[in-house]
Amino acid sequence: MQLYETITGLRQALDPQRKAGVSIGFVPTMGALHAGHLALVEASKARNDLTVCSIFVNPTQFNNPDDLARYPHTLEADCQLLEAVGCDLVFAPSVEEMYPGSPVLRLDFGELETVLEGAFRPGHFNGVGIVVSKLFNIVQPDRAYFGQKDLQQVAVVRRLIRDLGFPLELVRMPIVRETDGLAMSSRNRNLSPAERQVAPALHQALNKARAVLQEEGPIEAAKIAVNDYLQAYSAFRLEYFEVTNAETLQPVEQLQAPGATALCIAAYLGQTRLIDNLIV
Ligand code: PAF
Numbered sequence: 001m002q003l004y005e006t007i008t009g010l011r012q013a014l015d016p017q018r019k020a021g022v023s024i025g026f027v028p029t030m031g032a033l034h035a036g037h038l039a040l041v042e043a044s045k046a047r048n049d050l051t052v053c054s055i056f057v058n059p060t061q062f063n064n065p066d067d068l069a070r071y072p073h074t075l076e077a078d079c080q081l082l083e084a085v086g087c088d089l090v091f092a093p094s095v096e097e098m099y100p101g102s103p104v105l106r107l108d109f110g111e112l113e114t115v116l117e118g119a120f121r122p123g124h125f126n127g128v129g130i131v132v133s134k135l136f137n138i139v140q141p142d143r144a145y146f147g148q149k150d151l152q153q154v155a156v157v158r159r160l161i162r163d164l165g166f167p168l169e170l171v172r173m174p175i176v177r178e179t180d181g182l183a184m185s186s187r188n189r190n191l192s193p194a195e196r197q198v199a200p201a202l203h204q205a206l207n208k209a210r211a212v213l214q215e216e217g218p219i220e221a222a223k224i225a226v227n228d229y230l231q232a233y234s235a236f237r238l239e240y241f242e243v244t245n246a247e248t249l250q251p252v253e254q255l256q257a258p259g260a261t262a263l264c265i266a267a268y269l270g271q272t273r274l275i276d277n278l279i280v
Helices: 007-019 035-047 065-070 075-084 116-120 124-139 148-164 186-190 193-198 201-214 219-231
Strands: 002-004 024-029 050-055 089-091 143-147 169-173 236-245 261-269 272-279
Touching: 002 007, 007 024, 007 050, 007 089, 007 124, 024 035, 024 124, 035 050, 035 075, 035 143, 035 169, 050 075, 050 124, 075 089, 089 124, 116 124, 116 148, 116 236, 116 261, 124 148, 143 148, 148 169, 148 261, 148 272, 186 272, 201 219, 201 236, 201 261, 201 272, 219 236, 219 261
Parallel strands: 002 089, 024 050, 024 143, 050 089, 143 169
Antiparallel strands: 236 261, 261 272
């Protein structure tokens, strides 16, 4: 496995491969890798000749400086994990390499970013859109792999690909969970042992909501069930729970066809912000 820190170095490595007809799968990450990321790498390896993983903690997508400061940096351990699953190339640029000057470009995803993460993290998807576009331009992959845990990010990237005409396929992979149901996330490392113990309650709250909706209860009843459930855990501060269309992420009035509704949740557990979702 080769590690590249410069755009030129990575391009020089990939250009001849691309010209030779080698297919390229791409897994963009911010590092602090876990089994969820490794599942993306494995999925890429299964369908592409070469797999590139980027590790870059993108400052422009953090609207909260404390969140950025707390984000784990574990490049050496990440490279060991990637090597073990057979990733071919790692791209780990510095902030200066990616942003020689602050970008003046602004991306507006319309109503897609007025809800959920977009509403609670203003500017977040502008930062995601810019860095993902830049990474797509550098890597020029045939396929890019994203996890369902960041469902709204998947929708934003799908839109980006469509609007800017990136010639690649977006592959969405299911959420990978710990055995107790907690969705895997780099941020889980920031949980104290006591917080880690109660963290699966977020997923359990989603299960409660699903049960209410599947018994034909109204959306309001699902919201009450989530609130009531999390109220038993004083460490949680719920930011949102919404029942949405799984593609557009806009709120819905009732359960849609199977697979078309997403239950989306975000909450602080102590200092750590967690998100999760269920597609029903
Ligand atoms: O999902 C992430 O880790 C990030 O948002 C991404 C896609 C790597 C862009 O920085």
